Amino acid sequence: MKKHIIIDDETGEIISEEVVNMKTNISKRKITLCKKMVDDMLEKASKGEELDKDMLYAWCKITKEFNGYGQVKLLGGYRDIEFEKRLVQDIIMTGYTMRVITLAHPFSGFLQRNRQSFIETWSQLYDEIGIGNSKATQSKVKKFLIDNHIVREFKIGGKDGKLVKRLILNPFLARKGSYTSQVTAMVFQDFIKEGTNMSCYPIRWLQAMGYIN
Incomplete structure (x- = not known):
């Protein structure tokens, strides 16, 4: 359902x-x-x-x-130690992942562009973290983020009633405060x-x- x-x-x-x-x-x-x-x-x-x-x-x-x-x-720390251990195994992925973390809205966990609009596509995310046009790097970064449950996609109701996509950071791995939104709790339950x-x-x-x- x-x-x-x-x-x-x-x-x-x-x-x-x-x-x-x-x-x-x-x-x-x-x-x-x-x-x-x-x-x-x-x-x-x-x-x-x-x-x-x-x-x-x-x-x-x-x-x-x-x-x-x-x-x-x-409860617990704002950053997961085991997650960070996995990050340091690939310094390139570490750099891109840390850039992704800085894009997260402090309350909702949704990834943002210029702190003004929400990122709705992977192409927008690639632009924000500076990957460029390298398809191989884009594919590697997306696989890393998804396989390690760092970022997930979620569709929500927009202001016009139509569903819109958001990319959301896992608050159990990295967050900016003591609280997370109900939506992120759902997506990463x-x-x-x-x-x-x-x-x-x-x-x-x-x-x-x-x-x-």
């Missing part, structure tokens, strides 16, 4: 009627909501009862697992490790919303 979503270009936050409704009454729930209530709810949900998405989202906001833009807090690089609470909410498996 395919799902079309619309996101905020600047923050990477998923915009939908459900998510907007989740944000209501959060301040009121701060007064009574506690960890035991949330944990009890999750335990009951694991036994077949319905998960309270509103409660879970509110708890994530209270504990700052979600920031003010709805972005997800990641196979990198999520509960308790290691993401808390269980945002994971359960993303699962409940159908954004990740």
